[in-house]
Amino acid sequence: xxxxxxxxxxxxxxxxxxxxxxxxxxxxxxxxxxxxxxxxxxxxxxxxxxxxxxxxxxxxxxxxxxxxxxxxxxxxxxxxxxxxxxxxxxxxxxxxxxxxxxxxxxxxxxxxxxxxxxxxxxxxxxxxxxxxxxxxxxxxxxxxxxxxxxxxxxxxxxxxxxxxxxxxxxxxxxxxxxxxxxxxxxxxxxxxxxxxxxxxxxxxxxxxxxxxxxxxxxxxxxxxxxxxxxxxxxxxxxxxxxxxxxxxxxxxxxxxxxxxxxxxxxxxxxxxxxxxxxxxxxxxxxxxxxxxxxxxxxxxxxxxxxxxxxxxxxxxxxxxxxxxxxxxxxxxxxxxxxxxxxxxxxxxxxxxxxxxxxxxxxxxxxxxxxxxxxxxxxxxxxxxxxxxxxxxxxxxxxxxxxxxxxxxxxxxx
Numbered sequence: 001x002x003x004x005x006x007x008x009x010x011x012x013x014x015x016x017x018x019x020x021x022x023x024x025x026x027x028x029x030x031x032x033x034x035x036x037x038x039x040x041x042x043x044x045x046x047x048x049x050x051x052x053x054x055x056x057x058x059x060x061x062x063x064x065x066x067x068x069x070x071x072x073x074x075x076x077x078x079x080x081x082x083x084x085x086x087x088x089x090x091x092x093x094x095x096x097x098x099x100x101x102x103x104x105x106x107x108x109x110x111x112x113x114x115x116x117x118x119x120x121x122x123x124x125x126x127x128x129x130x131x132x133x134x135x136x137x138x139x140x141x142x143x144x145x146x147x148x149x150x151x152x153x154x155x156x157x158x159x160x161x162x163x164x165x166x167x168x169x170x171x172x173x174x175x176x177x178x179x180x181x182x183x184x185x186x187x188x189x190x191x192x193x194x195x196x197x198x199x200x201x202x203x204x205x206x207x208x209x210x211x212x213x214x215x216x217x218x219x220x221x222x223x224x225x226x227x228x229x230x231x232x233x234x235x236x237x238x239x240x241x242x243x244x245x246x247x248x249x250x251x252x253x254x255x256x257x258x259x260x261x262x263x264x265x266x267x268x269x270x271x272x273x274x275x276x277x278x279x280x281x282x283x284x285x286x287x288x289x290x291x292x293x294x295x296x297x298x299x300x301x302x303x304x305x306x307x308x309x310x311x312x313x314x315x316x317x318x319x320x321x322x323x324x325x326x327x328x329x330x331x332x333x334x335x336x337x338x339x340x341x342x343x344x345x346x347x348x349x350x351x352x353x354x355x356x357x358x359x360x361x362x363x364x365x366x367x368x369x370x371x372x373x374x375x376x377x378x379x380x381x382x383x384x385x386x387x388x389x390x391x392x393x394x395x396x397x398x399x400x401x402x403x404x405x406x407x408x409x410x411x412x413x
Contacts, residue, residue, distance in 0.1 A: 044092070044403060044404075045092060045403065046090070046091050046092030046093075046401070046402070046403040047390075047402065047403060049090075049091050049385070049390070051380070051381060051384070051385075052087055052088075052090075052091040052093070052381070054362055054372075055084070055087060055377065055381065056093075056096060058362075058367070058371055058372055058377075059080070059084070059371070059374065059377075060084060060096065060099075060100070063099065063103055064096075064098075064099030064100045064101075064102055064103030064104075065081075065103050065107070066080035066081050066083075066084045066100065067371075068080060068371075068374040069370075069371040070370075070371065070373065070374060071123070072124070073123035073124045073125075073133065074123055074124055075121060075122060075123030075124070075133070076107075076122045076123060077120055077121055077122070077138070077141070078104065078108055078118045078119065078120045078121075078137065078138050078141035078142070078145070079120070079138060079140065079141040079144075080374070080378075081100055081101075081103065081104040081108065081118070081141070081145075082104075082141045082142075082144035082145045082148060083144065083378050083381075083382075084096075084100045085097055085100045085101060085104075085144070085145065085148040085149075085152075086144060086147070086148045087378075087381055087385075088100060088148075089148055089151055089152055089155070089399070089401070090385055090390055090391050090399075090401060092401075092403050094152075094156060097148070097152060101145075101148075101149070101161075101164075104118055104145070105118075105164075107122055107131075107132075108120075108122060108132065113164060113167055113168050113171070114167050114171075116171075117137035117142055117168070117171050117172070117175060117176075117191065118137055118141065118142065118145065119132040119133075119134060119135045119136070119137060120134060120136060120137055120138035120141060120190070121133045121134040136190045136191065136192045136193065137175075137176070137190050137191060138189065138190055138206075139172065139176040139187050139188060139189055139190055139206055140189075140203070140205070140206035140207075142168065142171075142172050142176065143172065143187075143206075143208075143211050143212075143215065144211065145165075145168060146165045146168050146169045146172070146215065146218070147211050147214050147215075147397075149161045149162065149164050149165035149168070150162060150165045150214060150218055151214075151398065151399050153165065154398070155399075155401065155404055165218065166218065166219075169215065169218060169219055169222075173219065173222055173223065175191040176188050176189075176190065176191055177223050177227070178195065178200055180200045180250050180258065181198070181252045181256070181258055182252060182256060182257065182258040183230065183233070183250060183258055184226060184229075184230045184233075185223045185226040185227055185230060186200065186202055186227060186230055186234065186250075187202070187206060187207060187227055188200070188201075188202070189201065189202065189203045189206055189247075198251060198252040198253075199249055199250065199251050199252070199264075200249070200250045201247060201248070201249050201250075201263060201264075202234060202247070202248050202249075202250065203246065203247055203248075203273060204231070204234060204235055204238065204244050204245065204248065204274065204277045205244075205246070205273045205274055205275070205276040205277045205280070207227070207228075207231040207234075207277075207280070208276075208280035208283070208284075209228055209231060209280065209281075209284045209288060209290050209291075209294070210280070210283060210284055210285070210288075210393035210397045211280075211397060212224050212227055212228040212231065212397070213228060213288070213393075213395065213396055213397030214396065214397030214398060215397070216228065216397070217396050217397060217398070228290060229290070231290070232290050232293055232294055232297070234248070234260065235277070235294060235297045235298065236293070236297045237259070237260045238260040238261075238317070239297055239298065239300070239317060240317070240318060241300050241317060241318070241319075241320040242297065242298055242299040242300025242301070242303070243270045243274070243298075243300040243301060243315045243317040243320065244270055244274045244277045244278070244297075244298055244317065245262075245263070245266075245268055245269065245270045245274055245317045246263075246266055246269055246270055246271055246272065246273035246274045247263035247265070247266040247273065248260050248261070248262075248263055249261055249262065249263045249264055262318070268316050268317050268318050269314050269315070269316060269317070270314070270315045270316075270317045271313060271314045271315070271326075272375070275311070275326070275329070275330050275333045275334075275379070276333060276379070277298065278298055278301055278333055278334055278337040279333040279334070279335075279336055279337060279379070279382060279383055281294040281295055281298055281336075281337055281340070282295070282334075282335070282336030282337035282338070282339060282340040282341070283336045283340075283386055283392075283393055284340075284393070285392070285393055285394065285395050286340070287395045288395055291340070295337070295340055295341050298337070299341075300315070300320065301315075301334065301337075302334070302337070302338060302341060302343055302346065304322050305331075305334060305346060305350070306343075306346055308322075308325070309349065310325050310326060310330070310331060310350075310353060311325075311326040311330040311331060311334055311350075312324060312325065312326060313325055313326045313327075313330070327357075327373065327375075327376050328353055328354050328356075328357035328358060328361075328376050328380070329373070329375055329376030329377070329378075329379035329380055330379070331350040331351075331353045331354050332350075332354045332358075332376070332379045332380035332382075332383045332384065333379045333382075333383055334346075334350055334383075335347060335350060335351060335354070335383040335384065335386075335387050336383055336386050336387065338350065339387065351384075351387075354380055354383075354384070357376075358376070358377070358380050361373060361376070361377075389402055390402045
């Protein structure tokens with residue numbers, strides 16, 4: 001996830017000279033682009049995206065660090081860096097994309113992604129210094145790093161990004177993939193702390209099917225097709241009332257029988273992590289065989305939202321008991337899910353809620369007091385850009401960018 005401008009194709013030289021000598025002179029002359037030639041390149045510019053401009057202004061520092069100022073540690077996370085790279089790709093912002101990736105490599109991976117997965121948490125340490133606070137990696141961010149790099153390499157014709165992506169993907173396959181006994185291949189949330197004797201833990205929101213499809217295309221002999229299929233099974237088996245949990249545990253008993261149940265540390269709640277699972281399901285292309293059954297497995301939250309006017313902040317996935325009102329980012333995350341399931345009335349009400357609260361969070365009087373809420377902002381960026389058609393996912397997982405359609409050099413490999 002280096003930058004070089006891809007020039008426009010040169011128009012044929014029109015030879016208007018008479019005689020062999022004139023023809024030879026004309027053929028020997030260098031080809032020069034004409035004014036008309038500049039048009040195709042100009043068409044490649046991404047349309048204005050004010051929310052991306054605001055994102056850079058409020059969160060992205062000059063060196064490429066995505067700052068979440070909502071905590072005392074004023075931290076940065078691998079999630080924030082990888083999401084920022086995805087948004088930069090959608091925005092066609094190659095300079096910011098590169099700065100985000102270089103900061104991530106240098107500060108989260110010790111300048112060497114061939115040996116180290118990016119640390120998930122960086123910020124103000126107890127001794128007053130700045131640096132890595134927790135060196136464990138987060139596999140969802142790792143996948144989004146790889147995804148953004150692969151697609152930037154393709155869209156911008158930058159092989160160096162593809163090399164970085166393949167290097168990081170090999171580390172993910174080595175350190176963050178496990179075999180759940182009696183279930184199959186699954187992505188661990190990170191390399192450390194998520195396995196115990198006869199128990200594995202997983203996070204359903206770490207498993208966007210389009211991203212898994214893209215990993216499968218990049219590594220055909222890897223585990224990603226199996227992980228995608230098992231993601232559906234994981235969601236179906238851990239969401240008995242149509243609500244997905246934040247975290248889930250898979251336990252194998254003394255007879256070798258495994259089943260999903262509440263996470264030993266997080267319990268059976270579905271909340272701030274789980275909300276992304278609905279968004280990813282809604283963004284999965286309808287042509288993907290997993291799209292329809294995923295939506296069917298996650299029908300509960302739409303019903304709760306219709307009943308209460310907004311998605312709940314928390315739900316017990318086994319009893320269906322809800323509590324609280326989710327912030328506006330929750331409503332945003334539901335927009336692709338609601339569109340994919342044909343619930344137009346709910347889309348209008350939730351989009352109205354998102355627009356009002358999002359704009360309110362960016363009001364000068366609010367910004368003067370605090371940074372706009374990071375998580376609500378990124379959920380809203382993902383969902384509204386998708387809803388507006390700025391991007392879509394192909395069945396292969398590759399991204400279809402709104403501005404890419406007019407680029408003569410864009411490829412789909």
